[in-house]
Amino acid sequence: MPELVPPSARYKASFIDAVREAQALGSGLGDTLEFDVAEMEQDFASVLAELRRFEPPAVPxxxxxxxxxxWLVQGDTYLGRVSLRHRLNERLRVFGGHIGYEIRPSARQQGYGTLALRLALGRARGLGLERVLVTCDADNLGSRRIIxxxxxELEGEFRLDFHPKVIRRYWIAL
Ligand SMILES: CC(C)(COP(=O)(O)OP(=O)(O)OC[C@H]1O[C@@H](n2cnc3c(N)ncnc32)[C@H](O)[C@@H]1OP(=O)(O)O)[C@@H](O)C(=O)NCCC(=O)NCCS
Known part of the structure; x- marks a missing residue:
């Protein structure tokens, strides 16, 4: 069974492959599309540190x-990732919510996105959260299905002045 684990060097080769896939397709979370693959090959420790920089006890x-x-992994294979915010601020309450996720292109449409969110909800429950906000673009049909x-539970559809697409906000009770 795939599991959610902290980012680690064990998945370096697979993670970099996944970034290549996403960049070739132009489909993934913003930072995935911005990673410099050559730099990642050279200094993966910095990538890991960057991804983990807001973990407690860090003060963001x-x-x-x-x-x-x-990271959603199976064996040594990286499948996708989740970002779990421990609380909301004003900006996240409007856009972004508690949880973001991404599945590598070659692993999509196989249920991993649905599994990644399910596992992340378990972790959020473990952190003591009682409900989480998840947002997506209204035209992101895969993400809508996952949520x-x-x-x-749909809060509504919203237009934002800083985002080009209509978004949906959902609450999930834990
Ligand atoms: C959105 C994303 C996470 C979906 O991941 P996934 O692993 O393909 O999702 P799943 O396989 O669990 O699919 C969930 C459901 O959505 C459907 N689905 C998946 N991709 C779809 C698409 N592009 N169009 C329509 N339906 C889609 C699946 O058929 C499945 O339907 P079902 O529940 O009726 O069986 C993935 O495409 C991705 O990483 N996209 C780029 C980043 C992104 O958009 N992240 C979400 C930000 S809110």
Whole structure:
């Protein structure tokens, strides 16, 4: 069974492959598309440190909250990742919510996105959260299905002045 684990050097080769896949397709979370693969090959420790920089007990800079990165893996294979924010701030309440996720292109449409969110909800429950906010673009049908399958209750659809697409906000009770 795939599991959620902290980012680690064990998955270096597979993670870098996944970044290549995402960049070739132009589909993934913003930072995935911005990674410099050559730099990652050279200095993976910095990538790991960057991904884990807001984990407690770190004190995030103004405007950020504590969060953790979790990777969905099976064996040595990286399948996708989750970002779990430990609380909301004003910005995340509007857009972004508690949990973001991404599945590598070659592993999509096989249920891993649904599983990644389910496992992340378990972790959020373990942190003591009682409900989580998850947002997605209204036209991201895969993400909508993932959230709805995991019990998301639609708060509504919203237009934001800083985002090009209509978004949906869902709450999931834990
Ligand atoms: C969105 C994303 C996470 C989906 O991951 P996934 O592993 O393919 O999701 P699943 O296989 O669990 O699919 C969940 C459901 O969505 C459907 N689905 C998946 N991708 C879809 C798509 N592109 N169009 C329509 N439906 C889609 C699946 O058929 C499945 O439906 P079902 O529950 O009726 O069986 C993945 O495409 C991705 O990483 N995209 C880029 C980053 C992103 O958009 N992240 C979410 C930000 S809110």
């Amino acid at each position: 800079p103004e405007g950020f909250v504590n969060s953790e990165a979790l 709805e399958t995991n019990g998301g």
